[in-house]
Amino acid sequence: MTVLDARALNRATLARQHLLERGELSVPEVVAHLCGMQAQEPQEPFTGLWSRLAGFEPGRLDEALTGRAVVRTHLMRRTVHLVTADDALAWRARHDAMLRQRVLGTYRPELAGIDLDEVAAAGRAVMADGRPRSMTELVQTLEERWPGPPRRALGELLVAALIPMAQLPPRGLWQQTAGVRNLPLSTWLERDIDPLPVDGADPVGQQLLRRYLAAYGPAASADLRAWSGLAGLPAAVKAARDELVVFRDERGRELLDLPEAPRPHPDTPAPVRFLPAFDNAILGHHDRSRIIDAAHLGLSVAGHRTVLVDGRVTATWAVRDRRLGVSPLRPLTRVEQEAVRAEAQDLAAFLDDWIEHVVFDDPALS
Template sequence: MTVLGTRALNRATLARQLLLDRADLPVAAAVAHLCGMQAQEPQAPFAGLFARLRGFDPGELSDLLVRTHLMRRTVHLLTAEDALGWRSRHDAMLRQRGLAAYRRDFDGIDLDELAAAGRAVLADGEPRAMAELAAELTDRWPGPSRRALGEVLVAALVPAVQLPPRGLWRSGGGVRVVPLADWLGREVDPPSPPGSDPVGRELVRRYLAAFGPAATADVRAWSGLAGLPGAVAELRPELVSFRDERGRELLDLPDAPRPDPDVPAPVRFLPAFDNALLGYHDRSRIVADEHRGLSVAGERVVLVDGRVAGTWRAEADALRVDPLRRLTAAERSAVADEGRELALFLSAGQHDDVHLPR
């Protein structure tokens, strides 16, 4: 079985993630290809698509606001079709993870009854904050705190979407929700019948197209779903297999891009919690093990030669880059050039200053 080294996997990931060369894609097509974008930081998808698309227009993304809890019970921005098509497949995981922190609060509570009550409150079409939704149910369920009630209802029990202005470009607002079906004008797709998992197979195919080659543990880490090995088994005749340097089996789509490991990789600035990092159990293809924690700490990272080599943040009058290793003169120049482009994008053309300490 062919062994793919870390650099080969890195270049494959960059190609699938549209980070090896900016793509000429409509925003909706890019978001669909990426299987949604991590969006608990409302502005993160804008920076993420700036790194991936040529001529990116933030207004196009502002028109594509389907922000909902899905993979790993985190907030993702998705196309309408994916939000509706994938939600039922994630229901059990969302409940399990939603209750993990509040299990004692919900002892003895019928969750289906609670979900029905939450839907009834939201049925009037009036957007509500999580605390407002919980406040209308505390008389009936006085045990859980309002925070617990609100989080479990919105992130686990009731398919809901976070409404604008939250998530608009250079705008903000608190989390206010309405049912996903009301916002999109169509009910969530029903669960597949027992013994069949077409959505699971689609998730695996789509994941490999955007993240492969990858191990089944990587699929699980990205989705949060434990039950996809069955879907993988059904797909095996369609897939090709490799090994990584650690001996893990990696699966992939036969015709998916696997560039030459020596293909140059441009500098790219990624937003907090970008799935190019979080979408794997083994993230060594893109970040050194000693820096793995950056991806879950909300640090914005800089890719140099395809790997995490620094962090960045937007300050009042400049973009600040903090390298994690000594950069060569050519690398510093490339980081500064890409940083200036991002600074112009974030500041609406007001400044292009980059602070890059030695």
Template sequence: MTVLGTRALNRAALARQLLLDRADLPVAAAVAHLCGMQAQEPQAPFAGLFARLRDFDPAELSDLLVRRRLVRAHLMRRTVHLLTAEDALAWRSRHDAMLRQRGLSAYRRDFAGIDLDELAAAGRAVLADGEPRTMAELAAELTDRWPGPSRRALGEVLVAALVPTVQLPPRGLWRSSGGVRVVPLADWLGHEADPQAPPGSDPVGRELVRRHLAAHGPAATADVRAWCGLAGLPGAVAELREELVSFRDERGRELLDLPDAPRPDPDAPAPVRFLPAFDNAVLGYQDRSRIVADEHRGLSVAGERLVLVDGRVAGTWRADPAALRVEPLRRFTRAERAEVADEARRLARFLSDGEREDVRIC
């Protein structure tokens, strides 16, 4: 079986993530290809798409949210993702058990002895009037009936785990700071979410595996699980095996892939890219060594914004009122420093509508 080295996997991941060369894609098509984008920081998808698309217009993303073509919802790993309406509807029910389990993990004592199905039904009934509510408002309407959990726990578990909801604009619009208000997913999109498949069949699981490989492959089954948070995908993988090709990484893990997916030359040049916090280019794997060194792995879950140099995490960045600042994790060559500065200026202009391009590389 062919062994793919770390650099080969890196270039494949960059190509699938639209980071090897900016793509000429509409925003909705890019979000669909990426299987959604992590969006717990509401402005993160704008920086993420700026890194991936040519001539990206942030107004297009905002418009798609307003027109309900894209939505913000809890899904993969119980984190907020920006998704196409079609994917949100098709995938939500497949994630129900995981969302419930993870949603309760931090509040298990609060909900001991509570019938969660009854609580979910009550939450849906409150939201059935179509009036958007904050988590606190939703919890306030139910706290007399369930006084045990804190209002924070009640609201968070209802919205993030028990009741399929979407976060409404202006949350997630370009340069908006709107708070979280939710309505039921099906009501907002005018369709019911797809039901769970009957036992012994997992069409959504197979679709998730295919889509993950298209956006992240070659990948191990552990990588697929790390990306979506779902444990029950081995059956879906087994059903797909005849469609897939196999490799091994340098650790000996089996990697699966779509036969015709891009696997660029390991020596293909990789341009500097600036990623937002929690980007799935990093979080979409259990083994993240293809893109970040083990000693820096913690940065990927600490909310740091990452700088890729030669395809790997080599620094962090932040934008403040004075400048866009870059903190290298290693010494840059003169050529690398110049390329980092050029891309930083482009990002600074994008974030400021061309009003600022001051850059500091510390």
């Protein structure tokens, strides 16, 4: 069985994430290919798309959001994601049990004894008038009936688990600051959520597996579980196994993949790329060693923006005091410095004309 080392896995993932070469796709097309983009920080997807799409302009994402081609909603791992309307409707029911379990796992004592179906029905009744509401406004209408739980616990239960919600624009639009206004997903998209099959089949699970491998593979079942928050989808993996190819990584783990998916040569050059906080390419696996060293794993979880050099996380970046600052995690060669600076200057021009300088935080690397 073929063994794929970390560099081979790195190049495969970069190719599928459109980080080896910027693509020519539309915003809905790339969001669909990526199986969504983590988006709890509303402005971060703009940088993620800029790093993946040739000539990306912020208005393209704004149009997709206001035109309802893409939507902000709680989905994988109970995290706010930017997903296409079609995927939100097709995948939501498959995630319902996980979303409930995760909210209950966080607030189990506070929500003890509450009938979840009654809370969901009451929430839907309030939202039936079609008026968007903040989480606070929604909870205020229900807290007389359920005065015990803290507002935060009851609100998260409603908007992140019990009622499939869309977070409406202007939340998530370019350089706009806006609070969260929720509306039921089916109301905003004017289509019903796809129900789960009654025969116990799992077509959505099989679709998630194939789509995940297309964007993140080759990958292990543990990677799929870490990305989705679902319990590994063993039935889907079993059903699709004969259609997949199998590799091993250097630790001996079994990796599944689509037969025709790109697996570039490990020596394929990887350009410098600036990634937003919580980027898919880093958080999309249980074993992230293909793209980030163990010593730096906490950076992405903590929301630091990162820089890929030769395909690996090698620096962090931030904008402050009219400067785009780069903080290397190791000494950079002169050639690497020049490549990072060039990409940083392009990113600065994209983010805002008022960014005057690109600086390396370590004076020795300036």
